[in-house]
Amino acid sequence: MNTSTEENYLKAIYHLSLQSENVSTNQIAASLNTKAASVTDMLKKLADKELINYAKYQGVTLTPGGEKIALSIVRKHRLWEYFLVEKLNFKWDEVHDVAEELEHISSKELIDRLDDFMGNPKYDPHGDPIPDCNGLFKAHELKPVSSLFLNDSGIISGVRDHSSSFLQYLEKMQLTIGKKIKVAEINDYDHSVILNSEDKKVHISRDVANNLLISL
Amino acid sequence: MNTSTEENYLKAIYHLSLQSENVSTNQIAASLNTKAASVTDMLKKLADKELINYAKYQGVTLTPGGEKIALSIVRKHRLWEYFLVEKLNFKWDEVHDVAEELEHISSKELIDRLDDFMGNPKYDPHGDPIPDCNGLFKAHELKPVSSLFLNDSGIISGVRDHSSSFLQYLEKMQLTIGKKIKVAEINDYDHSVILNSEDKKVHISRDVANNLLISL
DNA sequence: TAAAATTTTTAGATTAGTCTAAAATTATTA
DNA sequence: TAATAATTTTAGACTAATCTAAAAATTTTA
Numbered sequence: 001m002n003t004s005t006e007e008n009y010l011k012a013i014y015h016l017s018l019q020s021e022n023v024s025t026n027q028i029a030a031s032l033n034t035k036a037a038s039v040t041d042m043l044k045k046l047a048d049k050e051l052i053n054y055a056k057y058q059g060v061t062l063t064p065g066g067e068k069i070a071l072s073i074v075r076k077h078r079l080w081e082y083f084l085v086e087k088l089n090f091k092w093d094e095v096h097d098v099a100e101e102l103e104h105i106s107s108k109e110l111i112d113r114l115d116d117f118m119g120n121p122k123y124d125p126h127g128d129p130i131p132d133c134n135g136l137f138k139a140h141e142l143k144p145v146s147s148l149f150l151n152d153s154g155i156i157s158g159v160r161d162h163s164s165s166f167l168q169y170l171e172k173m174q175l176t177i178g179k180k181i182k183v184a185e186i187n188d189y190d191h192s193v194i195l196n197s198e199d200k201k202v203h204i205s206r207d208v209a210n211n212l213l214i215s216l
Numbered sequence: 217m218n219t220s221t222e223e224n225y226l227k228a229i230y231h232l233s234l235q236s237e238n239v240s241t242n243q244i245a246a247s248l249n250t251k252a253a254s255v256t257d258m259l260k261k262l263a264d265k266e267l268i269n270y271a272k273y274q275g276v277t278l279t280p281g282g283e284k285i286a287l288s289i290v291r292k293h294r295l296w297e298y299f300l301v302e303k304l305n306f307k308w309d310e311v312h313d314v315a316e317e318l319e320h321i322s323s324k325e326l327i328d329r330l331d332d333f334m335g336n337p338k339y340d341p342h343g344d345p346i347p348d349c350n351g352l353f354k355a356h357e358l359k360p361v362s363s364l365f366l367n368d369s370g371i372i373s374g375v376r377d378h379s380s381s382f383l384q385y386l387e388k389m390q391l392t393i394g395k396k397i398k399v400a401e402i403n404d405y406d407h408s409v410i411l412n413s414e415d416k417k418v419h420i421s422r423d424v425a426n427n428l429l430i431s432l
Numbered sequence: 433t434a435a436a437a438t439t440t441t442t443a444g445a446t447t448a449g450t451c452t453a454a455a456a457t458t459a460t461t462a
Numbered sequence: 463t464a465a466t467a468a469t470t471t472t473a474g475a476c477t478a479a480t481c482t483a484a485a486a487a488t489t490t491t492a
Contacts, residue, residue, distance in 0.1 A: 003478075003479090005478080005479065024439080024440085025439075025440055025441085026438090026439065026440080034479095034480075034481090035480080035481065035482085036439075036440060036441080037440085037441075037442080037480085037481070037482080037483095038479070038480055038481070039440090040440065040441055040442085041441095041478095041479075041480080042479080045478090045479095056440080056441070056487085057439080057440060057441080057486090057487060057488065084326070087333060088326070088329040088330060088333055089329065090325075090329070097323075098321070098323045098325075098326050101321045101322065101323070102321060105314070105317045105318060105321075106317065107313075107314045107317070109306075109314075110300070110304070110314050113304040113305065113306070114304060117303060117304055219448075219449090221448080221449065240469080240470085241469075241470055241471085242468090242469065242470080250449095250450075250451090251450080251451065251452085252469075252470060252471080253450085253451070253452080253453095253470085253471075253472080254449070254450050254451070255470090256470065256471055256472085257448095257449075257450080257471095258449080261448090261449095272457085272470080272471070273456090273457060273458065273469080273470060273471080
C-alpha cells in the first residue's frame with residue numbers, strides 16, 4: 001500500500017501530465033502547495049518504487065504502475081463527488097475538499113459497490129469522466145466557448161477551472177452542466193461573448209469563455 | 217484538528233472507559249495493537265491538549281472535550297457501518313475495517329447529511345446505538361442470553377464480541393438482530409443453552425450465550 | 433557563448449508516531 | 463513488610479514527510 005501523500009503526488013503528476021509530457025519539480029510543488037525540496041525527496045521515493053520515471057533535473061513521467069494508481073485515485077475522487085452531489089445534495093462547488101479526503105479510503109470493494117449503487121455514472125458533477133474499475137474512460141470531446149464562432153451552439157459539458165468561485169459564478173449565471181447554449185454575439189474588443197441560453201442572454205468575459213467547455 | 221492517531225486513542229479510551237473507570241496504559245496498548253511506551257508518549261500529548269486527565273502511573277479518563285471527540289468518531293463509525301450494510305449491501309461482518317477508515321473523514325456536514333440521507337438510524341448493524349449530532353444516544357437495555365432463565369424470551373439486539381468470526385457464526389445459526397428467541401433448555405453441566413427461534417431449536421455454547429445480547 | 437537567472441538537488445533540521453531496552457514505580461505475595 | 467512481579471515511564475533511535483539555506487545543474491539572454 002501507498003501513503004495518502006504518495007497518492008497525492010501520483011495524482012498531481014497524472015493531472016500535470018495531461019498538459020505537458022514531462023512534469024517538472026516546480027510544477028508539482030506548486031500544485032501540491034509544497035516546496036521543491038520536498039518534491040525531490042518524494043520523487044526519489046516514487047522512483048524507487050518504480051511508480052515514476054525520474055532522472056535528475058529532467059522531470060518525471062508516470063510508469064504504467066504509477067498511472068494505474070493515479071487513475072484509481074481519480075476514479076474514487078470523481079465517484080465520491082458524484083455521490084455527494086446526487087445523493088447527499090451537496091452543491092457542485094462544495095464537494096472538492098471532502099472528496100480529497102474520501103479518495104484515500106483504500107477499499108476497492110467499497111468503491112466498486114458505490115459505483116454500482118449510483119448506477120455506474122460516466123461523468124462527475126463537473127463533467128469530468130469517471131474511470132471504470134479497470135481505469136478506462138472515454139472523455140467528452142470538449143472545446144472552450146472561446147473557440148466557438150458566431151451562431152455556433154453546443155451543450156455545457158465541463159469546466160477547465162474547478163475553483164469554487166468559478167463554479168459559484170456559473171451557478172449564478174445558470175450556466176450549468178447540460179444547458180444548451182448558442183453564441184449570439186462576440187465582442188471584438190475584449191473577446192467577451194454573449195450567449196443565448198434558455199431564451200435568456202448571458203454576457204460572459206473572455207476568461208469565463210475560456211474556462212467553460214462545450215460539446216456539440 | 218486532531219490526527220487520526222489521536223482520534224484512535226480517544227476512541228479506544230472511550231470504549232475501555234465503559235468497562236473500567238480508570239483506563240490503564242497497557243489496556244490501551246493492547247486495544248490499539250501498540251506498545252506501552254508509545255501509549256505513554258501519546259497520553260502526554262493528549263493531556264497537553266486537555267483531552268484526557270492523566271497522572272503518571274494512575275491511568276486516564278477522558279475530559280469533556282476528549283469525550284466529545286470520541287463520541288463524534290463513534291457516531292461516524294456507526295453511521296458508515298449502517299450505510300455500508302443498508303445501502304451498499306455489505307454483510308455485518310465485513311464493515312468494520314472500512315468504517316475504521318471512514319470514521320476519520322473530518323467533514324461534519326458530510327456525516328450530518330449522510331445521517332439524514334439514511335433517515336437518522338438509531339442503531340448500527342450490530343445493535344450499537346448511534347450518537348446524534350450532539351453526541352447523545354439512548355442505549356438499549358441489554359442483557360446476555362447467559363443471564364436468562366428457562367422459558368425467558370427476548371429479541372436479539374446486540375453483540376458483545378464484534379469479531380467477524382463471531383458474527384459469521386451467528387449469521388450461520390440465523391441468530392441475527394431482530395430475531396425473537398426463547399430459552400428452551402439450559403444445560404447445567406457446560407452452561408450451554410438451547411434456544412427456540414422461529415420454531416427451530418438452536419444449541420449455543422456458554423461463550424456464545426455470553427456474547428449475544430437480548431432486549432425484552 | 434559566457435554571464436545571469438532560474439530550477440533542481442543536497443545537506444541538515446524538525447515533527448509525529450513508533451520502537452526496544454533500561455529505569456522507575458506500583459502491586460502482589462509469601 | 464520485604465522481595466518479587468508486573469506495569470509504566472524514560473532514554474535514545476528510527477521512519478515519513480516536511481522545511482530552509484546553500485550548492486549544483488540547466489536554461490535564458492545579452
